[in-house]
Amino acid sequence: MGAGHAxxxxxxxxxxxxxxxxxxxxVGLVGFVLVVVATPRTAYWAFGCYAGLLLAVAVVAxxxxxxxxxxxxxxxxxVVFALLLPFVAQGPRIEVVGIALSESGLLSAWNVLxxxxxxxxxxxxxxxxxxxxxxxxxxRRLKMPGQLVQIASFMVxxxxxxxxxxxxxxxxxxxxxxxxxxxxxxxxLARSAGALFIRSYExxxxxxxxxxxxxxxxxxxxxxxxxxxxxxxxxxxAALPVVALMIAVTAWWTR
Amino acid sequence: MHVPDGFLDAPTSVATGVAATAVVGLALRGARRExxxxxxxxxxxxxxxxxxxxxLNFPVGAGTSGHLLGGAxxxxxxxxxxxxxxxxxxxxxxxxxFADGGITALxxxxxxxxxxxxxxxxxxxxxxxxxxxxxxxxxxPAAFAAALLSVPASALSFVALYVVGGxxxxxxxxxxxxxxxxHVLIGLGEAVITALTVGSVxxxxxxxxxxxxxxxxxxxxxxxxSPVASKEAAS
Numbered sequence: 403m404g405a406g407h408a409x410x411x412x413x414x415x416x417x418x419x420x421x422x423x424x425x426x427x428x429v430g431l432v433g434f435v436l437v438v439v440a441t442p443r444t445a446y447w448a449f450g451c452y453a454g455l456l457l458a459v460a461v462v463a464x465x466x467x468x469x470x471x472x473x474x475x476x477x478x479x480x481v482v483f484a485l486l487l488p489f490v491a492q493g494p495r496i497e498v499v500g501i502a503l504s505e506s507g508l509l510s511a512w513n514v515l516x517x518x519x520x521x522x523x524x525x526x527x528x529x530x531x532x533x534x535x536x537x538x539x540x541x542r543r544l545k546m547p548g549q550l551v552q553i554a555s556f557m558v559x560x561x562x563x564x565x566x567x568x569x570x571x572x573x574x575x576x577x578x579x580x581x582x583x584x585x586x587x588x589x590x591l592a593r594s595a596g597a598l599f600i601r602s603y604e605x606x607x608x609x610x611x612x613x614x615x616x617x618x619x620x621x622x623x624x625x626x627x628x629x630x631x632x633x634x635x636x637x638x639x640a641a642l643p644v645v646a647l648m649i650a651v652t653a654w655w656t657r
Numbered sequence: 658m659h660v661p662d663g664f665l666d667a668p669t670s671v672a673t674g675v676a677a678t679a680v681v682g683l684a685l686r687g688a689r690r691e692x693x694x695x696x697x698x699x700x701x702x703x704x705x706x707x708x709x710x711x712x713l714n715f716p717v718g719a720g721t722s723g724h725l726l727g728g729a730x731x732x733x734x735x736x737x738x739x740x741x742x743x744x745x746x747x748x749x750x751x752x753x754x755f756a757d758g759g760i761t762a763l764x765x766x767x768x769x770x771x772x773x774x775x776x777x778x779x780x781x782x783x784x785x786x787x788x789x790x791x792x793x794x795x796x797x798p799a800a801f802a803a804a805l806l807s808v809p810a811s812a813l814s815f816v817a818l819y820v821v822g823g824x825x826x827x828x829x830x831x832x833x834x835x836x837x838x839x840h841v842l843i844g845l846g847e848a849v850i851t852a853l854t855v856g857s858v859x860x861x862x863x864x865x866x867x868x869x870x871x872x873x874x875x876x877x878x879x880x881x882x883s884p885v886a887s888k889e890a891a892s
Contacts, residue, residue, distance in 0.1 A: 432760055439663045476756055477661070480661045487827070517664075520662070521661060522661070525753070525760055534754055549688075550742070550745070552697040553700045553746050554749060556697055556698055560701065561705045564706055564708075565709045582715075585715075587715075589853055592856075593857040595710050596858040597857070598709065599854070600862050600865060602706035603699065603703060606699040606702030610699065619694070
């Protein structure tokens with residue numbers, strides 16, 4: 403599960419959300435999701451408000467709902483798990499259309515579904531409105547270790563190259579009449595994985611040599627052009643978590 | 658499966674985030690010993706490999722298929738520190754660019770899938786190697802054991818986190834049994850695939866398998882003469 407990251411999420415645009423610096427959006431999203439996670443699960447209305455907030459962001463960013471819905475399929479395993487909860491959880495049972503379900507299990511299922519969905523939609527909106535390079539610069543601005551950001555940027559840069567290589571290997575296998583059937587096909591697939599590793603590693607060595615010949619000394623490249631985020635950007639990015647926090651505080655208060 | 662937002666409560670998510678940050682900081686220093694200034698390009702490329710190989714589907718039968726998690730495989734191929742960095746970056750990119758795995762659960766996911774699988778995988782790998790003859794092919798059964806145990810270990814750590822900060826009211830004993838039972842099966846598939854993959858790399862480029870390097874060093878260069886060649890030389 404979790405496989406099939408075939409579609410890039412970025413949606414080019416010029417909306418106010420697109421123009422916010424990535425580091426502001428990252429902090430805003432993490433703050434928002436933390437507030438959502440900390441909200442008591444029985445405050446149903448609060449989750450409706452959160453969904454409304456995300457909807458507002460989507461409208462401002464001009465991200466269509468269909469786009470979000472299509473990308474939200476990564477959540478399917480979570481949904482399956484949540485649907486199982488009412489059957490396996492303990493506690494008093496209640497009848498729902500003739501089936502005895504655990505009351506606390508139903509609540510937990512709702513809790514997991516609501517919070518995970520809000521998190522996924524928030525992440526999709528971030529990825530849709532931010533270019534991958536900007537996200538990496540934003541991470542660097544947020545004091546993530548330079549080495550880690552470098553590794554991530556190499557990964558993102560070569561991801562499609564490696565994925566395409568794997569795709570070509572699949573075509574080559576199929577051209578030789580290979581159709582995977584059960585565990586008997588595993589040795590062939592594993593040999594492909596091994597070959598892919600050797601090719602990736604050797605490509606890494608070539609990339610490293612090419613970089614050395616251009617004067618690479620092991621340090622992170624200087625961050626170009628990106629200036630510090632303006633205070634106004636931070637203020638507008640803070641709007642989402644701050645409003646969410648007010649909703650959450652009200653939810654705790656009225657519980 | 659990646660842990661989503663809201664599955665564990667906020668304090669647990671923050672605590673695992675702090676723990677993961679500390680270990681990744683250590684790994685950044687350790688990886689420099691394993692790869693020096695090649696760290697960034699090589700780890701990045703191998704992270705792209707791990708990401709790609711997670712998309713490679715292995716048919717199980719009856720229309721279902723599974724895929725590799727890759728923690729133990731990365732540990733055997735790259736050494737523990739670089740492997741932790743690889744898995745961390747893969748999970749980071751999946752959370753930020755593909756919305757898979759909650760952004761507040763990133764620390765939890767890195768701990769469970771990046772750190773526990775690699776550390777357990779590497780420890781088991783080294784332990785098993787001690788009892789095997791010192792030749793490169795011994796890395797294959799050792800990798801099998803490493804992958805086999807790394808997956809249930811990760812599942813058990815999840816159960817432990819769940820006891821501390823779970824949000825659903827599931828009885829502990831059945832949860833443990835279900836998670837262990839299911840993940841021993843997944844671990845078996847992971848083990849077979851990991852061992853086959855390590856075997857195929859060892860057959861071609863044994864020097865690239867980090868875990869097999871001490872075994873390579875132990876091998877003496879021997880000069881053998883084939884009977885054919887010596888006969889020709891004699892005549």
